[in-house]
Amino acid sequence: MADPDLQEAASALDADDRLTGAFVAQVIAALDDGDNEAARALAEPLHPADIADLFEQVPAHDRAGLAAALGDKLDAEVFAEMNEWVKSELLDLLDAGQVAEIAQALDTDDAVAILEDMDAGDAQDVLRAMTPEDRAAIEEALSYPEESAGRLMQRDLVAVPEDWTVAQVTAFLHERPDLQTDFWEIFVVDEGMLPVGTMRLSWLLTTPPDIAVADLMQRDQTLIPVDMDQEEVALRFQKYALISAAVVDLKGRLVGVITVDDIVHIIQEEAGEDILKLSGAGDGDINEPVFDTYKTRSRWLIVNLGTAMVSSSVIAAFAPTIEKFVVLAALTPIVASVGGNAGTQTMAVAVRALATNQLTEANTRRTIWRELRVAAANGLTVATLMGIGTALVFQNPMLGGVIAAAMLFNILVAGMAGVIVPVLLDRFNFDPAVSSSVFVTMTTDTMGFLGFLWLATRAGLTG
Structure with missing residues (x-):
């Protein structure tokens, strides 16, 4: 029951x-x-x-x-x-x-x-x-x-010398009432508390008692420096499929252990944090006080206001062209919007790749070239559809050609900016998740307006 x-x-x-x-x-x-x-x-x-x-x-x-x-x-x-x-x-x-x-x-x-x-x-x-x-x-x-790692680690762990036998380790575990209750492996250390290997509990339970720990342990292990950033720790756990790992101080001595249950929280936090940073939403926690949320979001909105003024100045510079052909005012935001979305897609991929160490100095050029090819394919597709549609709706093939060319150009710019901006920020030790969106959006808006209105001016479009 x-x-x-x-x-x-x-x-x-x-x-x-x-x-x-x-x-x-x-x-x-x-x-x-x-x-x-x-x-x-x-x-x-x-x-x-x-x-x-x-x-x-x-x-x-x-x-x-x-x-x-x-x-x-x-x-x-x-x-x-x-x-x-x-x-x-x-x-x-x-x-x-x-x-x-x-x-x-x-x-x-x-x-x-x-x-x-x-x-x-x-x-x-x-x-x-x-x-x-x-x-x-x-x-x-x-x-x-x-x-x-020093903030993340637990101090409670099980460590034994390598000259013990399995029987001695088993007796030690039975005789210690204050022993940590949750652990998956035993760390083997030398006299100076330097880790020399690890031993899984399953090995201990299935090995004859007279076998020496030195003959049973695995000498290869992943050691975590105490000052390593928690995001890098999480990447090591993912890369090497770790359940737990020893944490060592600056002299290489064993000082703690990090377990996978702690890492699960870190992975979740870091992933959510990057997404929220891209949007400028701060912690993004619905339990955060209203005033704290207001301060975080308003800062980025003010920054966005400044970048929007840069883009609007481009439109103002082409006021005579727009006055001659008012329909340009209706089509200009479309070029900028599609370019912005293309840039956001590329930027999100680049920021994630940087966070997971997929995008490194060794493959940056190859990644930029890849994203340019993707942008070219997307640009040709969207530009063709937009150009044909505009030409039919406004009965103006020249206008259709101009907006198609501007859209292709802006999507190519978006593909480059979406990779180059996060990479440059990362190289100069700025968090790309925090600042990339502002610069990428400014670039695609400004270049979208500039490209479309400049081409329209050169084509001599008039109403």
């Missing part, structure tokens, strides 16, 4: 394992009625990840009440799954001792994620409330650069 708690939890979720609107409304109603017991009874059977989702789903003014209703059910596991903005809001409701208790129950990387977003004074209060051992581990992690 099914556990009634599991049945109750399941009824709160839809077919895609998302909290249902009816369930969330029921929790909100209980909170509004001041019935904390009912709210706790509803939320208690849920998985910690679903409880974290529940905090995101309820209105901001109900979150403090939900936290009070859950009591000790709002534990470290829930905080580890929680949205960063919501987590920060809830931590402000707790005192330093409560935050310290939660942080000490988390893996080091999750505890660091909590403290690094706090004000310096509040973070110090939390650190003082911790045990000396936990405080030392977190302070060491906070000394590393943000978004580095």
Whole structure:
């Protein structure tokens, strides 16, 4: 017979394992009625990840009440799954001792994620409330650069000397009550804590006890420098299909481990971050305060306003031509728009290729040539359709030829700009995901207007 708690939890979720609107409304109603017991009874059977989702789903003014209703059910596991903005809001409701208790129950990387977003004074209060051992581990992690392997790694790992036997390793694992519970491989180190190999648990379980670790271990391993950027760490995990990897300090000593479950979050974050940067939407989190979102988006809108004025100045320069043939004003945006879309397509491919190390110095020229060929094929197709359509609609073959030529030219420009702009930004150590869209859009708009209106002027088009 099914556990009634599991049945109750399941009824709160839809077919895609998302909290249902009816369930969330029921929790909100209980909170509004001041019935904390009912709210706790509803939320208690849920998985910690679903409880974290529940905090995101309820209105901001109900979150403090939900936290009070859950009591000790709002534990470290829930905080580890929680949205960063919501987590920060809830931590402000707790005192330093409560935050310290939660942080000490988390893996080091999750505890660091909590403290690094706090004000310096509040973070110090939390650190003082911790045990000396936990405080030392977190302070060491906070000394590393943000978004580095040092911030991401866990300090809890299993390491043994290479002169042990399988029997000694097995006895060590059985005799250590404080041993980390979740691990996939054992690291083998020398006397100076330098990693010399790894040993999978499956090998340990299937090998005779008298075999030496040195004969069983795999000496080739992927080592992660402690100051490596987390995005580069994720790329190494993807490239070499790693489950876990040792992290070493500047002297090559083993100081931590990164596991694939941490990397899954990083891959998701980095992928979403690049997409949002391309659009200038900031963090793109619906839980972010309105004013913070406004500041981020308004900056890029103002930058776009400046680049749009550059494009509009090109149109102003051809005002006499437009006055003679007013239909040009209606067709000009089409040339710029199609070029902009073509540039965005190429730019998105280039930014992703740079992020995944597919586009490097060795193949940049080949990539530009490839995108030019794609642009030429697309340009010929779209320009032919647009040219024929324009000639038929306006009964003006010359106008059709002019717009076809301008569109082909602008799509070729878009193909080049979509690759060259991200590559140049990357070469000069600017994030191509942040700045590329502004420059590519300005280039395609300006060249689209310039190409079309210049050709129209040269062709002597008049109404």
